[in-house]
Amino acid sequence: MLTVKSKPTIIPTYNLTGDLLSYLKCPLQYRYYNKAALPPSKPVQLWFGEFIHGVMEEAYVRWKEDPRYKKFPWDWKNEIREIEEMINDRLNARGLHAYKKVFCEYKEGFEHPGKCGKLGHPHKFLVSERTDLAINSWGQHLFPLIEEVEIDLKGTREMINYQKNSDRSKYYGISGVADVISSIKIRDSPHGNLIIHYLHENPEIQRIIDATDQEEFEILIDYKGSRRPSSTLDLEGKTTEWHHHEWQILTYAGLRAQNKNAKPVIAGIIFYLNELFPSNRDLLDFQVEVKNGSTDVLPTGRDLMNINKWKHNRKKSQRSDNILSGELRSKRSIRIIPITQEKILESFSHFDNVVKDIEKSVQSEIRGNIIPSCWDARFIEKTCTACDAKTFCPNKECMRYSPQVP
Numbered sequence: 001m002l003t004v005k006s007k008p009t010i011i012p013t014y015n016l017t018g019d020l021l022s023y024l025k026c027p028l029q030y031r032y033y034n035k036a037a038l039p040p041s042k043p044v045q046l047w048f049g050e051f052i053h054g055v056m057e058e059a060y061v062r063w064k065e066d067p068r069y070k071k072f073p074w075d076w077k078n079e080i081r082e083i084e085e086m087i088n089d090r091l092n093a094r095g096l097h098a099y100k101k102v103f104c105e106y107k108e109g110f111e112h113p114g115k116c117g118k119l120g121h122p123h124k125f126l127v128s129e130r131t132d133l134a135i136n137s138w139g140q141h142l143f144p145l146i147e148e149v150e151i152d153l154k155g156t157r158e159m160i161n162y163q164k165n166s167d168r169s170k171y172y173g174i175s176g177v178a179d180v181i182s183s184i185k186i187r188d189s190p191h192g193n194l195i196i197h198y199l200h201e202n203p204e205i206q207r208i209i210d211a212t213d214q215e216e217f218e219i220l221i222d223y224k225g226s227r228r229p230s231s232t233l234d235l236e237g238k239t240t241e242w243h244h245h246e247w248q249i250l251t252y253a254g255l256r257a258q259n260k261n262a263k264p265v266i267a268g269i270i271f272y273l274n275e276l277f278p279s280n281r282d283l284l285d286f287q288v289e290v291k292n293g294s295t296d297v298l299p300t301g302r303d304l305m306n307i308n309k310w311k312h313n314r315k316k317s318q319r320s321d322n323i324l325s326g327e328l329r330s331k332r333s334i335r336i337i338p339i340t341q342e343k344i345l346e347s348f349s350h351f352d353n354v355v356k357d358i359e360k361s362v363q364s365e366i367r368g369n370i371i372p373s374c375w376d377a378r379f380i381e382k383t384c385t386a387c388d389a390k391t392f393c394p395n396k397e398c399m400r401y402s403p404q405v406p
């Protein structure tokens with residue numbers, strides 16, 4: 001006897017960072033990299049992002065479990081380097097490697113110059129300057145507030161304008177992982193905590209706190225291995241990474257609120273960890289943003305003077321902590337996002353639209369159209385320079401990358 005199998009209900013699930021934010025950067029690049037399951041061609045971005053997450057998590061575990069790690073500052077060579085080596089080994093095993101000259105991958109006593117080009121390993125290169133500052137500046141304020149790490153968040157949404165004949169499913173799934181959830185008692189919080197200080201300083205958060213009789217709140221935290229993006233719309237008037245990061249945090253908050261054990265989430269915090277020790281490229285971007293006023297945390301006094309007169313010099317580069325003060329770098333590395341119900345609903349509806357757009361492109365491809373005609377190509381110089389599809393990309397701005405005829 002034949003059994004009739006019912007058609008399985010497939011709900012496409014979208015990951016917030018891996019799918020939705022990637023798609024928003026550039027739909028066509030997202031299609032080439034993610035949907036075809038091809039690895040990105042420049043895994044260094046991936047290496048650093050994963051590395052800094054791993055380091056912060058391991059640092060927290062040591063702080064929590066080992067009394068020797070309760071005291072700050074931690075010494076880079078004696079306390080932090082071991083964590084770096086452990087996380088790097090783990091990433092190497094997965095085929096992810098750092099660029100040379102941003103991270104020394106050799107252990108003490110290795111007697112060849114190797115990729116570093118000089119003896120005396122371990123070297124404290126750019127990435128290690130950042131881990132040192134991330135642990136010693138934010139770790140000591142953040143670790144005491146941590147309630148849970150790596151929190152899986154999931155939800156189901158209705159597909160907007162569902163069409164029975166063309167849409168794959170009436171619903172879609174949305175998923176993400178929040179790095180940290182902090183729990184704070186607002187009237188009884190640790191004194192001298194810089195994170196609590198920044199929260200209280202924010203008038204919108206203060207209003208949210210004043211409007212409720214709750215005592216305990218949650219804060220969602222996301223580490224980003226990138227610089228603070230420019231806070232304006234792009235040249236075509238479209239939203240950028242800046243806005244998308246905010247939607248991401250608001251959506252996390254919305255998904256978290258569906259958990260019965262959750263306390264009210266009043267804020268999200270993004271740590272843009274590159275800001276703690278900017279690279280030359282980061283300084284160059286910052287210089288442009290300062291000139292055209294397209295970033296929200298601006299330098300004053302000596303910082304302003306230094307960044308304006310700074311000249312990019314490949315051969316003789318100055319340490320960025322000599323150019324920008326610790327105070328400015330710290331302020332630029334933290335972004336506080338107030339959470340309200342209204343803004344959560346808005347962010348969900350932004351992603352509903354993004355999913356609908358992705359589904360439309362998928363349908364168009366299923367109907368047999370060629371890939372570049374199904375997915376938009378968006379020009380963002382930094383993303384495009386590192387893109388595998390740039391030489392044949394249909395975006396007219398990417399013509400600059402087409403092979404030159406001599």
Ligand SMILES: [Zn+2]
Pocket residue numbers: 104105106116118120121122123
């Ligand atoms: Zn080295």
